[in-house]
Each structure stands twice: as C-alpha cells, then as structure tokens.
Amino acid sequence: MLLSVIQVQLYFLFLQLLFEIYLQTPYEKPRQKIRKLNPETTMNTNVLSSSSSSSPSHSNCGHWYVRNGTCLACKTKPSLVGSRQFDYLFSDLRLSQEAVSFTKRLTTLISLHTHKKLHLVLDLDHTLAHSVRVSNLSEAEKYLIIQGEKPGCLKLYDSRLIKVRPFVKAFLKEANKLFNMYVYTKGDLRYGQEIVKMIDPIKTYFGDRVITRRECPDKKTLDHVLADERGIVIVDDTVEVWPLHMRNLLKITRYFYFKHNGIGMSYAERKTDESRSNGALANLLKFLKEIHNEFFSCDVQEELDSKDVRLLIKGPFKPHGC
Numbered sequence: 001m002l003l004s005v006i007q008v009q010l011y012f013l014f015l016q017l018l019f020e021i022y023l024q025t026p027y028e029k030p031r032q033k034i035r036k037l038n039p040e041t042t043m044n045t046n047v048l049s050s051s052s053s054s055s056p057s058h059s060n061c062g063h064w065y066v067r068n069g070t071c072l073a074c075k076t077k078p079s080l081v082g083s084r085q086f087d088y089l090f091s092d093l094r095l096s097q098e099a100v101s102f103t104k105r106l107t108t109l110i111s112l113h114t115h116k117k118l119h120l121v122l123d124l125d126h127t128l129a130h131s132v133r134v135s136n137l138s139e140a141e142k143y144l145i146i147q148g149e150k151p152g153c154l155k156l157y158d159s160r161l162i163k164v165r166p167f168v169k170a171f172l173k174e175a176n177k178l179f180n181m182y183v184y185t186k187g188d189l190r191y192g193q194e195i196v197k198m199i200d201p202i203k204t205y206f207g208d209r210v211i212t213r214r215e216c217p218d219k220k221t222l223d224h225v226l227a228d229e230r231g232i233v234i235v236d237d238t239v240e241v242w243p244l245h246m247r248n249l250l251k252i253t254r255y256f257y258f259k260h261n262g263i264g265m266s267y268a269e270r271k272t273d274e275s276r277s278n279g280a281l282a283n284l285l286k287f288l289k290e291i292h293n294e295f296f297s298c299d300v301q302e303e304l305d306s307k308d309v310r311l312l313i314k315g316p317f318k319p320h321g322c
Contacts, residue, residue: 064099068092084223088189088211100226108228111180112304116296119227120179120288123236123252124187129195131162132258140269141258152201157194163257164198166274167281172205174285178292179233182209182225186241189214219243230308233291235284239316247310250287251318253280283321 061074067090069077083094095103111117122128134145134156149155152169155162175181185192189212200206215224220241222229234245237254255274259266267273276282291312298304 062096062098064096066094066096085215086224088208088215088224100223103226104228107226108231109305111227112231112307115180116178118179118292118295118309119182119225119232120175121182121184121222121225121232121234121248123234123238124183124185124192124195126237126254126256127165127235127252128168128183128199128255129162129164130255130257131157131160131195133160135159136259137161138259138266138269141266144268152198155194155198158191161258162195162198163268164195165255165257165279165281167276167279168199170276171281171285172199175288176205178288180209180227181205182211184211184220184225184234184236186213186220188212221245222248230310233288233309233313234315242316246316248313249315249317250284250313250322251316252284252322253318255280278321280322284319287319287322 061071061076061078063071063073063076063078063083065072066078066080066083069080069092071078080094083096084100086093086095108119111119125131137144144154144161145156153164172181183192183196183206185195189210192210192212196206196210211224220236222232222234222245225232229245229248232245232248234242234249235252236242236249237252239246239249239251242249257267257273259269274280291309294312295307295309296304298307
C-alpha cells in the first residue's frame with residue numbers, strides 16, 4: 001500500500017492528538033533514527049507516494065482511521081470488518097489493523113527513546129480499590145455510612161461503597177515518572193471512571209486511558225493498549241483474565257477492605273487498613289523501579305529497540321511482598 005501525502009499528514013495529525021490528548025504530554029516528532037522502523041512494520045509503509053493529489057482515492061486508501069463511519073482520509077464510508085473500536089480514545093473511532101500495528105510500534109519507540117518510559121496497565125478492583133454493595137456491609141461496617149465520604153479515599157456510588165487502597169496516590173505519582181499508565185477494568189465505563197476520578201481527579205496519570213468491558217467483554221487483552229507488548233507491564237490480582245499475556249503479568253495480592261466470605265474481621269471492622277509503607281503497592285513500586293532500571297541499563301540507545309520487558313518479568317510473577 002502506498003501512502004499519499006494527505007494520508008501521512010492525517011497520520012501525524014492523529015499522532016499529535018494521541019500524545020497531547022491521550023498521553024497528556026506534548027508531541028515530539030520522532031528522531032531521525034526511528035525512521036528505520038518503516039521497512040519492519042507489519043504493513044508496507046516504506047514508500048511515500050509521489051502523488052500530488054489532495055486526497056487519496058477510495059481504491060488506494062487503507063482507511064486507517066474511521067470516525068462516525070467515515071474514513072478521515074478519503075471521506076468514504078468503508079466496511080468496518082477487521083477494524084478495532086477505540087471509543088475510550090475518541091467517541092466512535094475505529095482503527096484498521098494496520099493503523100493499530102503502526103501506532104503501537106511508533107508510540108513505543110517514541111516513549112522509549114524520548115521519554116524513557118515503559119507502559120503500565122493497572123487493574124482496578126482489588127488492585128487499586130475495593131468496593132461493596134451497601135446492602136452487603138456487615139453490622140460492624142455500617143458506621144462508614146454514618147461517618148460519610150472521605151474525598152479520594154471513601155465514596156458512595158450507585159449503592160456501592162468504594163474504598164481506595166492505601167498508598168495509591170504516592171504509587172501513581174512515582175510510577176508516572178517511569179510509565180505511561182492505563183486502567184483496565186472488567187467493570188463498566190461509569191464505574192471505572194468513578195474510581196479513576198477518586199485517584200486521578202485531574203487526569204494527571206491516566207488521561208482518558210480507561211479501558212473497560214465495553215472494549216473487551218470476555219477476557220482482558222492488550223489489543224486496545226497502543227504500545228508494543230515488549231514494553232508493557234500488567235498488574236492485576238487475577239491471572240486467569242489475561243490468558244494471552246501471562247509473560248507481561250505481575251500478580252498483586254487482592255485488596256479486601258470490607259468483609260469477604262465471612263472469614264475473620266475485615267479492615268473496616270477493625271478500623272485499620274493495609275500498611276502504606278510495607279503494603280502491596282509500596283513493594284510493587286520497588287519492583288517496578290527495578291524493572292525500569294534494568295530495561296534502560298544499556299549504554300547504546302539503539303539496543304532499546306530489541307529490549308523486551310517480558311524477559312525481565314518472566315510472568316506470571318508475584319514480587320515479594322506484593
């Protein structure tokens with residue numbers, strides 16, 4: 001497939017939006033050396049068309065980006081078969097498989113070379129927070145309703161009480177220096193967004209990168225994460241939901257603040273909580289820093305193009321203390 005000038009312009013316009021809106025960071029054009037990725041991409045992007053036409057014809061357009069059913073390049077309404085939906089990025093946006101592959105690769109290279117960041121995908125329930133239906137609170141936990149909400153810590157939402165895990169905000173602040181972060185939840189969009197508002201109210205850490213069951217209703221997959229798998233670390237309390245990406249996975253101890261299965265007294269009943277300084281998130285952060293340091297330990301920057309974080313994780317793996 002030959003790319004016309006207008007297609008290339010549209011691609012880089014999209015990439016600029018991706019970095020400035022999606023990644024919440026100023027877009028920087030790829031450095032010269034990143035051009036070597038062109039012949040290696042999964043599609044044929046090694047030649048730019050010399051055509052001076054102002055727009056591609058329908059027959060030679062790859063329909064990389066389709067919004068509201070219309071191709072952003074050729075303005076036709078192509079078949080959506082084989083394309084993937086990215087509603088969490090822009091409403092009613094679909095990317096072709098070629099666009100996904102190319103964007104993943106280029107985003108990864110820019111993140112590694114320009115920002116020295118990997119990508120981190122974080123589960124919500126039992127990883128960053130715990131929620132329970134108010135009707136399921138034990139008698140000894142109902143004082144929380146009378147006590148009321150605590151901003152950024154405890155919130156009542158849609159008949160559920162949500163409790164944020166200790167050390168979350170400090171964890172996110174430090175992890176943000178090393179990773180571009182995503183939230184990935186099997187919950188619905190409103191539920192996911194509500195918890196994210198508690199831990200990232202001004203979208204400093206996640207932007208709009210909240211992937212929910214709307215994108216992947218069955219198992220969790222990295223298909224919707226716009227980065228190469230070789231640069232992605234997953235943190236989740238449940239291994240089984242990631243059948244295709246075990247090698248990227250770090251398992252974290254499930255966080256239960258409220259009564260669970262009637263076994264023992266809960267943190268809420270005891271009016272205590274998981275340790276901030278020596279809890280699962282604090283220990284996880286130490287391990288993530290080790291992974292990041294090891295990944296970027298090479299002296300020659302070109303070696304980053306062959307590095308694979310999965311060789312460091314050897315997942316599914318549960319770090320000590322997590």
